[in-house]
Amino acid sequence: MNRHNGATSGRRPKAIDVAPLAIAILSVLALALTVQTLPQRPADPARAKRLEWFRDAKYGLFIHWGLYAIPAGEWKGKRSLGLGEWIMNRSKIPVAEYEPLAKQFNPVKFNADQWVQLAQDAGMKYIVITSKHHDGFAMFKSAVSPYNVADATPFRRDVLKELADACARHGMRLGFYYSQSQDWHEKNGAGNTWDFGPDQGPDNKELKNYDAYLRSKAEPQVKELLTGYGPVALIWFDTPRMMTPERGQRFADIVRTSQPNTLIDGRLGTEGDYRSTGDNVIPPEASTEAWETPATINDTWGFRKDDTNWKSPGQITFKLVDIVSKGGNYLLNVGPTAEGVIPPASQDILRTVGRWLKANGEAVYGAGTSPFGEEYGEYTARGAKDVRGQKLFLPQTEWRVTSKPGKLYFTFFAELRAPFEIPAMKNRITRAYRLADHAPVDLKTENGKTTFSLERPMLDPMATVVVVEFEGQKIER
Numbered sequence: 001m002n003r004h005n006g007a008t009s010g011r012r013p014k015a016i017d018v019a020p021l022a023i024a025i026l027s028v029l030a031l032a033l034t035v036q037t038l039p040q041r042p043a044d045p046a047r048a049k050r051l052e053w054f055r056d057a058k059y060g061l062f063i064h065w066g067l068y069a070i071p072a073g074e075w076k077g078k079r080s081l082g083l084g085e086w087i088m089n090r091s092k093i094p095v096a097e098y099e100p101l102a103k104q105f106n107p108v109k110f111n112a113d114q115w116v117q118l119a120q121d122a123g124m125k126y127i128v129i130t131s132k133h134h135d136g137f138a139m140f141k142s143a144v145s146p147y148n149v150a151d152a153t154p155f156r157r158d159v160l161k162e163l164a165d166a167c168a169r170h171g172m173r174l175g176f177y178y179s180q181s182q183d184w185h186e187k188n189g190a191g192n193t194w195d196f197g198p199d200q201g202p203d204n205k206e207l208k209n210y211d212a213y214l215r216s217k218a219e220p221q222v223k224e225l226l227t228g229y230g231p232v233a234l235i236w237f238d239t240p241r242m243m244t245p246e247r248g249q250r251f252a253d254i255v256r257t258s259q260p261n262t263l264i265d266g267r268l269g270t271e272g273d274y275r276s277t278g279d280n281v282i283p284p285e286a287s288t289e290a291w292e293t294p295a296t297i298n299d300t301w302g303f304r305k306d307d308t309n310w311k312s313p314g315q316i317t318f319k320l321v322d323i324v325s326k327g328g329n330y331l332l333n334v335g336p337t338a339e340g341v342i343p344p345a346s347q348d349i350l351r352t353v354g355r356w357l358k359a360n361g362e363a364v365y366g367a368g369t370s371p372f373g374e375e376y377g378e379y380t381a382r383g384a385k386d387v388r389g390q391k392l393f394l395p396q397t398e399w400r401v402t403s404k405p406g407k408l409y410f411t412f413f414a415e416l417r418a419p420f421e422i423p424a425m426k427n428r429i430t431r432a433y434r435l436a437d438h439a440p441v442d443l444k445t446e447n448g449k450t451t452f453s454l455e456r457p458m459l460d461p462m463a464t465v466v467v468v469e470f471e472g473q474k475i476e477r
């Protein structure tokens with residue numbers, strides 16, 4: 001027991017005082033336990049406010065578009081493996097050979113309104129587009145560097161400005177990806193070892209004048225993005241190589257002073273507003289802090305003409321509901337061609353998921369996490385390891401749960417072979433119905449267990465949602 005408990009100091013408890021004393025001690029213990037289980041970051045009301053729209057949005061469109069769409073995965077007649085936007089790095093293309101791609105960049109089929117319309121049809125609530133990827137080429141008119149779409153190409157149009165105006169017309173939020181650390185076009189940026197040598201020596205000593213690059217290009221370009229394109233929903237920084245907390249803070253200060261409502265993602269190098277998972281990584285369990293999974297619709301971000309490994313609409317829908325049930329956002333990428341066309345296959349997939357969301361969006365937008373968790377799967381008890389050598393997680397993918405006050409949304413991704421048993425809870429269940437057509441679902445309660453069955457074939461074989469209403473706001477287990 002805590003003899004130095006301030007709540008009892010100066011008092012000598014008599015027998016009759018034991019109850020308040022016990023309560024005081026218990027509340028101190030409870031406080032200590034709460035503090036331990038709270039997320040590490042301190043409560044920040046301004047951040048919570050900034051994040052409100054983001055937490056409700058759940059689903060965004062990522063767009064990777066730049067000069068790399070021209071080679072589209074092939075350099076000098078040879079396939080360059082890996083991510084399309086990494087071709088300069090993977091094929092060790094010197095700046096002197098990559099830079100002239102700008103003279104070929106003329107995406108005459110680019111139509112910002114059509115892209116925003118696609119995102120809207122897809123049921124996406126925000127767009128994030130590459131303003132400058134690791135190759136250093138800016139997709140906006142920049143006074144900081146002539147290596148940009150308006151000054152170095154025959155197209156001469158400010159792509160980001162057109163997109164920002166279209167988003168404003170459609171009421172769509174727009175954020176910018178900006179590669180703050182890697183810049184393969186600049187001798188002092190990180191990453192271009194083939195033209196400019198290694199970034200760091202064996203002792204991590206910096207061999208380039210990295211701060212000169214940050215101050216002369218990255219920082220002023222981020223400032224341009226935050227001053228010339230209307231309200232910016234977020235800045236999506238990436239790969240924080242050599243980003244010390246001080247350097248990260250310089251970017252954070254630029255964002256906060258230019259647009260205090262703009263969110264900072266989780267890859268700046270200093271604390272952002274939300275956590276970014278690894279690329280294509282969906283965590284195994286739910287979390288209450290704001291987070292986002294950036295993900296590819298095939299296996300590349302920037303367009304590759306040979307990548308047709310599209311995820312199906314059913315796979316995308318599962319990932320979206322899985323992520324929402326764990327408290328996160330899904331930022332799903334498309335890679336437009338050098339002509340300015342979003343590959344028709346990815347458009348079809350997005351629109352199919354969008355049609356599902358039209359009927360079932362209530363289970364997604366603004367929805368909270370699952371109060372259960374057993375549906376996610378479990379770690380293997382047999383000692384198998386995953387490819388990274390971590391304990392293997394065996395996911396279950398039959399169903400997921402999202403929630404709103406008084407409501408649970410059970411989404412089924414496969415037909416039920418037996419009546420579905422609602423996980424045990426203290427709340428009384430009042431009724432159940434299919435979300436898409438509001439058809440009632442019969443509930444059976446026996447021995448304190450409530451079950452229901454779904455008609456076969458399922459209403460929507462891709463994903464059928466059953467709403468279960470219960471007494472009270474929150475599930476008590």
Ligand code: H79
Binds near residue numbers: 082090
């Ligand atoms: O913008 C997308 C990626 O280009 C970027 N993040 C997403 C959102 C990203 N930057 N770095 N990485 C992802 C990690 C990259 C790893 C690899 Fe490679 C690039 C594996 C293959 C190509 C580096 C070069 C490691 C091997 C070759």
